[in-house]
Amino acid sequence: MFNFDYRNPTKIVFGQNRLNELDQLIPADAKVLITYGGGSVKKFGTLDAVKAALGQRTVLEFGGIEPNPRYQTLMQAAALAKAEQIDFLLAVGGGSVMDGTKFIALASHYRGDCAELLFKGTEQVDASAVLPLGTVATLPATGSEMNGNAVITHPDGKLALSSPLAYPQFSILDPSLTFTLPKIQVANGVVDAFVHVCEQYMTYPVDARIQDRMAEGILRTLIEIGPITINEPNNYAARANLVWSATNALNGLIGVGVPQDWATHCIGHELTARFGIDHAQTLAIVMPALWQARRQQKAAKLLQYAERVWDICDGSDEQRIDAAIAKTRAFFESLGISTRLSHYADDENSIDDIIAALDAHGMTQLTETQDLGLDDSRAILQSAW
Amino acid sequence: MFNFDYRNPTKIVFGQNRLNELDQLIPADAKVLITYGGGSVKKFGTLDAVKAALGQRTVLEFGGIEPNPRYQTLMQAAALAKAEQIDFLLAVGGGSVMDGTKFIALASHYRGDCAELLFKGTEQVDASAVLPLGTVATLPATGSEMNGNAVITHPDGKLALSSPLAYPQFSILDPSLTFTLPKIQVANGVVDAFVHVCEQYMTYPVDARIQDRMAEGILRTLIEIGPITINEPNNYAARANLVWSATNALNGLIGVGVPQDWATHCIGHELTARFGIDHAQTLAIVMPALWQARRQQKAAKLLQYAERVWDICDGSDEQRIDAAIAKTRAFFESLGISTRLSHYADDENSIDDIIAALDAHGMTQLTETQDLGLDDSRAILQSAW
Numbered sequence: 001m002f003n004f005d006y007r008n009p010t011k012i013v014f015g016q017n018r019l020n021e022l023d024q025l026i027p028a029d030a031k032v033l034i035t036y037g038g039g040s041v042k043k044f045g046t047l048d049a050v051k052a053a054l055g056q057r058t059v060l061e062f063g064g065i066e067p068n069p070r071y072q073t074l075m076q077a078a079a080l081a082k083a084e085q086i087d088f089l090l091a092v093g094g095g096s097v098m099d100g101t102k103f104i105a106l107a108s109h110y111r112g113d114c115a116e117l118l119f120k121g122t123e124q125v126d127a128s129a130v131l132p133l134g135t136v137a138t139l140p141a142t143g144s145e146m147n148g149n150a151v152i153t154h155p156d157g158k159l160a161l162s163s164p165l166a167y168p169q170f171s172i173l174d175p176s177l178t179f180t181l182p183k184i185q186v187a188n189g190v191v192d193a194f195v196h197v198c199e200q201y202m203t204y205p206v207d208a209r210i211q212d213r214m215a216e217g218i219l220r221t222l223i224e225i226g227p228i229t230i231n232e233p234n235n236y237a238a239r240a241n242l243v244w245s246a247t248n249a250l251n252g253l254i255g256v257g258v259p260q261d262w263a264t265h266c267i268g269h270e271l272t273a274r275f276g277i278d279h280a281q282t283l284a285i286v287m288p289a290l291w292q293a294r295r296q297q298k299a300a301k302l303l304q305y306a307e308r309v310w311d312i313c314d315g316s317d318e319q320r321i322d323a324a325i326a327k328t329r330a331f332f333e334s335l336g337i338s339t340r341l342s343h344y345a346d347d348e349n350s351i352d353d354i355i356a357a358l359d360a361h362g363m364t365q366l367t368e369t370q371d372l373g374l375d376d377s378r379a380i381l382q383s384a385w
Numbered sequence: 386m387f388n389f390d391y392r393n394p395t396k397i398v399f400g401q402n403r404l405n406e407l408d409q410l411i412p413a414d415a416k417v418l419i420t421y422g423g424g425s426v427k428k429f430g431t432l433d434a435v436k437a438a439l440g441q442r443t444v445l446e447f448g449g450i451e452p453n454p455r456y457q458t459l460m461q462a463a464a465l466a467k468a469e470q471i472d473f474l475l476a477v478g479g480g481s482v483m484d485g486t487k488f489i490a491l492a493s494h495y496r497g498d499c500a501e502l503l504f505k506g507t508e509q510v511d512a513s514a515v516l517p518l519g520t521v522a523t524l525p526a527t528g529s530e531m532n533g534n535a536v537i538t539h540p541d542g543k544l545a546l547s548s549p550l551a552y553p554q555f556s557i558l559d560p561s562l563t564f565t566l567p568k569i570q571v572a573n574g575v576v577d578a579f580v581h582v583c584e585q586y587m588t589y590p591v592d593a594r595i596q597d598r599m600a601e602g603i604l605r606t607l608i609e610i611g612p613i614t615i616n617e618p619n620n621y622a623a624r625a626n627l628v629w630s631a632t633n634a635l636n637g638l639i640g641v642g643v644p645q646d647w648a649t650h651c652i653g654h655e656l657t658a659r660f661g662i663d664h665a666q667t668l669a670i671v672m673p674a675l676w677q678a679r680r681q682q683k684a685a686k687l688l689q690y691a692e693r694v695w696d697i698c699d700g701s702d703e704q705r706i707d708a709a710i711a712k713t714r715a716f717f718e719s720l721g722i723s724t725r726l727s728h729y730a731d732d733e734n735s736i737d738d739i740i741a742a743l744d745a746h747g748m749t750q751l752t753e754t755q756d757l758g759l760d761d762s763r764a765i766l767q768s769a770w
Contacts, residue, residue: 001625003400008393014642015388207622209609210629213602221594237592240386244595244642253638257399257629 001208001257008251010146011170014244016236018172019046022053022090025134025170030087031058035077035101037065037093041138044180050092050136060084065093068272068279069100071154075114078107081131089133091168094185095142095192098135099150102166105131118154122163135171140178140243141189141280143196143250145171151269157361158269173247175239183230186242187335188280190226193246194219194331195283199262200255202291203368205300208258215254216308221245223309226335263366264290267377270357277344284332284339289384291325293376297369341384351381386593386642393636395531396555399629401621403557404431407438407475410519410555415472416443420462420486422450422478426523429565435477435521445469450478453657453664454485456539460499463492466516474518476553479570480527480577483520484535487551490516503539507548520556525563525628526574526665528581528635530556536654542746543654558632560624568615571627572720573665575611578631579604579716580668584647585640587676588753590685593643600639601693606630608694611720648751649675652762655742662729669717669724674769676710678761682754726769736766 013021026032032054034047041047042063051059062077081089081104091101106122107114109129117125137145144150148166152159178186201215222245229238248254267290268282277285295302299321306312306324315323329339338344341351355378358364366372398406411417417439419432426432427448436444447462466474466489476486491507492499494514502510522530529535533551537544563571586600607630614623633639652675653667662670680687684706691697691709700708714724723729726736740763743749751757 001400001622001629003403005396005398007396011390011392012641013390015386018388207626208629209606209626210603210633213606214599217598217602218595221598224594237386240642241592241594244386244593248595256397257625 001206002259004256006252006256007164008146008167008253010167012146012247013170013172016174016176018174019049019136020053022050022134022136022172023055026054026057026088026090028057031060031085032088032090033060033062033077033081033084033086034090034092035062035065035097035104036091037063037067037097039063040180041092046092046136046138046177050090060086065097065100067096068151068153068158069096069103071115071118071152074100074103074152075107077104078114081108086131089131091133091135092138094137094139095144098137098142098144098168099152101133101135102144102148102150103152103161105133106161106163106166115154117161118152118159122161122165125163125165127165130165132169135168136177137171137173137243138177139181139185139189140175140239140246141192143193143247145173146247146251149250153273157357158273173243175236175243178239178243179234181233183233184278184336186230186233187337188278189246190222190229190242190335191284191332191337192280193242193249194222195264195280195287196249197254198287199264200258200260202298202301202305203259203261204297205304206258211254211256211258212304214248216305218245218249218254219309223331226331230335259368261368263372266363266366267354267358267380270354270361271341273357274350274353275345281337281344284337285341285344285384286380288325288329288332288339289380291328292383293380294367294372295321295325297367339384341381348382348385351378351385354381386591387644389641391637391641392549393531393552393638395552397531397632398555398557401559401561403559404434404521405438407435407519407521407557408440411439411442411473411475413442416445416470417473417475418445418447418462418466418469418471419475419477420447420450420482420489421476422448422452422482424448425565426477431477431521431523431562435475445471450482450485452481453536453538453543454481454488456500456503456537459485459488459537460492462489463499466493471516474516476518476520477523479522479524480529483522483527483529483553484537486518486520487529487533487535488537488546490518491546491548491551500539502546503537503544507546507550510548510550512550515550517554520553521562522556522558522628523562524566524570524574525560525624525631526577528578528632530558531632531636534635538658542742543658558628560621560628563624563628564619566618568618569663569721571615571618572722573663574631575607575614575627575720576669576717576722577665578627578634579607580649580665580672581634582639583672584649585643585645587683587686587690588644588646589683590689591643596639596641596643597689599633601690603630603634603639604694608716611716615720644753646753648757651748651751652739652743652765655739655746656726658742659735659738660730666722666729669722670726670729670769671765673710673714673717673724674765676713677768678765679752679757680706680710682752724769726766733767733770736763736770739766
């Protein structure tokens with residue numbers, strides 16, 4: 001096990017009928033900016049319930065944060081928060097709204113060009129210049145509700161931000177708020193959480209047994225409840241397990257002291273940028289193909305995964321690895337998510353665009369061993385076609 | 386899954402050669418009181434290394450915090466901290482030192498009779514009157530390094546304290562600091578962590594799949610590494626897994642949204658008070674007997690435990706439950722810890738004293754369903770004889 005640091009200060013408020021507790025969670029004299037996305041939180045009454053819970057506080061709204069939240073949009077919100085002297089940001093929505101609100105929190109009073117937050121990192125950020133934020137999470141997937149990470153779409157690409165100052169002070173996770181989600185978003189959430197776990201697990205063994213067991217436990221849970229939660233939207237127990245799986249998939253705990261990969265995400269981000277494919281679907285395309293290409297480097301963990309997650313115990317090493325990859329692909333497909341790039345794109349030659357973008361973004365040495373080059377990424381995408 | 390709140394702000398600093406980071410973790414102008422126990426941290430150089438890391442800070446010491454730390458001892462330390470205007474408490478040791486230091490943190494500037502902290506709870510404590518604390522944990526067992534709990538021995542009994550104000554700001558967990566522990570303390574640690582998990586797991590099912598999988602993962606890990614870490618004191622990988630298991634066993638995460646039992650601890654505390662039996666050994670005595678007595682109420686989880694933790698899949702339900710309890714008992718015995726009360730006590734009639742103490746402390750309705758009465762506790766202790 002590698003040396004590590006871990007601290008996660010977010011307070012989780014989990015369960016049904018918790019929205020009224022916003023009144024205790026946010027200072028009574030705070031001027032609040034509620035941030036949200038495309039309007040489903042309006043349509044289904046969540047926004048009204050949130051505003052009711054905030055009582056007499058002065059509340060402003062900023063809607064229209066898009067999936068893969070755009071830098072320009074968020075800069076408008078940051079300007080609003082600064083001009084209106086907002087004291088507290090409350091993100092109501094899914095991963096894009098939460099990610100975007102983290103950027104707003106850091107950017108509103110940032111002394112300098114806010115693009116630096118994406119291109120230079122966040123170490124120079126003054127804690128006293130960061131707005132506090134909380135979330136009401138309506139879509140279990142990204143884990144953004146309990147980490148300090150965000151992915152922002154800048155004109156120059158999808159860029160990641162990470163800061164101990166960007167953790168939500170609290171996140172209200174009410175699984176019943178997910179009942180109204182379209183099936184495809186739930187399926188995307190299952191896949192997103194699944195791949196988050198895999199990026200921190202499917203590398204090489206370092207005898208980190210707790211982390212491995214937790215990772216395997218989340219994967220097994222997602223396999224068990226994935227189909228149920230998609231087919232039974234009002235099944236509270238299944239949704240509760242999905243929500244808590246997604247949070248634990250990326251709250252940092254399973255990733256401490258172990259190597260991490262994230263190549264699937266790096267390549268996937270370019271697929272979203274080029275083709276507009278949903279984030280989770282890009283992961284479902286890339287990961288099985290990447291595992292196939294990296295089956296030697298990842299052999300020990302693939303065999304462990306085969307046995308512990310899929311109960312695959314018979315056959316040679318190669319047969320068990322084949323079976324594990326096939327089971328993973330079949331699981332994604334069973335949720336209604338195609339794992340083939342040709343399902344989403346027309347022209348195989350456009351893979352060249354992806355490789356060019358990876359090159360432009362410096363993604364030339366990917367995976368846990370930093371030895372997946374552009375030719376390897378090209379071969380992976382071709383095999384995923 | 387039940388509704389729950391979860392927040393754990395402790396920063397974990399895990400791994401080898403981290404002590405020098407104390408200089409960054411504690412304010413440069415802090416006057417520090419180092420607390421420790423019986424002197425092994427002196428003998429093996431940890432205290433010197435800690436003081437060297439603290440550099441030019443003014444440092445005072447308070448040693449002699451005993452196992453099952455005593456109220457009177459801790460009140461002396463609290464008085465010292467107040468008189469010397471200490472700014473920061475640094476616990477260097479195992480669970481008793483960490484628990485005791487939490488009490489000192491709350492008691493030093495408490496406005497009132499400090500016994501209230503044990504008898505009335507901690508809700509009335511003013512956050513501004515609590516000293517910040519950090520730990521250098523030298524004994525993996527209690528999980529105290531990452532929670533807000535403490536057990537203090539008062540003249541009226543072993544009493545528990547819990548407060549969000551009692552979390553360490555940081556805990557340095559260097560597994561190599563455990564190399565010098567006596568074998569029995571390591572064995573105690575394995576059992577203590579194992580039973581902490583079981584108290585939060587062996588109840589009735591509420592479809593909390595992540596919590597169950599995490600709990601089972603810690604149990605399997607302890608079973609795997611328990612004998613190794615006892616027999617190979619310098620095996621860093623095994624100790625690292627033991628340390629991280631013990632922390633995760635009681636940092637609250639596996640206990641969210643699920644029923645909890647803690648009857649084994651309640652009865653065990655009285656065995657320590659009456660006979661001076663090591664805490665973990667009391668747990669090893671009580672738990673198998675308690676499971677046997679509660680096999681109907683706990684049947685569903687006992688069967689799940691049998692399958693997932695011990696791979697027991699054959700036989701009738703009753704046979705699998707029998708096998709799971711027998712395996713658990715045999716595991717404790719294999720670590721050198723007797724599970725029979727008669728091993729530690731001479732007179733079976735003294736069980737009456739335990740029952741009287743449980744009665745005096747209001748422990749008349751134990752377990753997750755609060756229906757384990759004094760006669761049941763007596764029967765459990767008799768069967769454990």
